[in-house]
Amino acid sequence: MILAPSILAADFGVLAEQIKRAEDAGASWLHIDVMDGQFVPNISFGIPVLKSIRKYTDMFFDVHLMIKSPQRYINDFIDAGADGITFHIEAVSNPFECIDIIRKRGKNVGISLKPETPVAAVEPYLDKIDMVLIMSVEPGYGGQEYMESVNEKIRKLRQMTGEDFHIEVDGGIDADNIKTATCAGADVIVAGTAVFNDDIEGSIRELLGK
Numbered sequence: 001m002i003l004a005p006s007i008l009a010a011d012f013g014v015l016a017e018q019i020k021r022a023e024d025a026g027a028s029w030l031h032i033d034v035m036d037g038q039f040v041p042n043i044s045f046g047i048p049v050l051k052s053i054r055k056y057t058d059m060f061f062d063v064h065l066m067i068k069s070p071q072r073y074i075n076d077f078i079d080a081g082a083d084g085i086t087f088h089i090e091a092v093s094n095p096f097e098c099i100d101i102i103r104k105r106g107k108n109v110g111i112s113l114k115p116e117t118p119v120a121a122v123e124p125y126l127d128k129i130d131m132v133l134i135m136s137v138e139p140g141y142g143g144q145e146y147m148e149s150v151n152e153k154i155r156k157l158r159q160m161t162g163e164d165f166h167i168e169v170d171g172g173i174d175a176d177n178i179k180t181a182t183c184a185g186a187d188v189i190v191a192g193t194a195v196f197n198d199d200i201e202g203s204i205r206e207l208l209g210k
């Protein structure tokens, strides 16, 4: 299982330091939530922040674009240091356009689904991508409650993809419910508020079951 702490919940005043702590404690991916105030009702941060933190860590930068028409900015995020780009199926009219841009740059391709979007929506693209991100909260904010209804979506998707494919779950994960997501078939787990608190190291150990 890959743990991907979401920096949305970090203290941005000491961001590089908190990322380093998460990395040293055993997290291998860093989840980077980009919000535009259009696709979701919140604004987070963007390209300059990515570029800054890239200097401080070799973690895999897992960029979750919650923005309208993401094709406009994919190359900029890759230039800034993204290792994988995940865009929302609900935010694009032609998913193949985004897939092609990301592939051309040799980066991991992910497609994300909001809680109400069925897994059938990504079926036509599964053989062209590396990962599906299943949102277990409405995108836009950290600190919400995990929606149990997504477990069935995870199971269904895992049946469709087989083992050699990433299924990432994002939203409301903590040490108590992480097993429901992994047992359903998820192998990449995002956690924001459950990681970036007073005890980053202890929280990561607990989530990783160590």
Ligand code: DX5
Binding pocket: 006, 008, 009, 031, 033, 064, 137, 138, 139, 140, 141, 142, 143, 144, 170, 171, 172, 173, 190, 191, 192, 193, 194
């Ligand atoms: C929500 C973001 C999530 C969020 C997770 O729109 O995509 O990554 O930061 O935060 P927690 O773990 O606090 O639900």
Ligand code: ZN
Binding pocket: 006, 031, 032, 033, 064, 170, 190
């Ligand atoms: Zn996210």
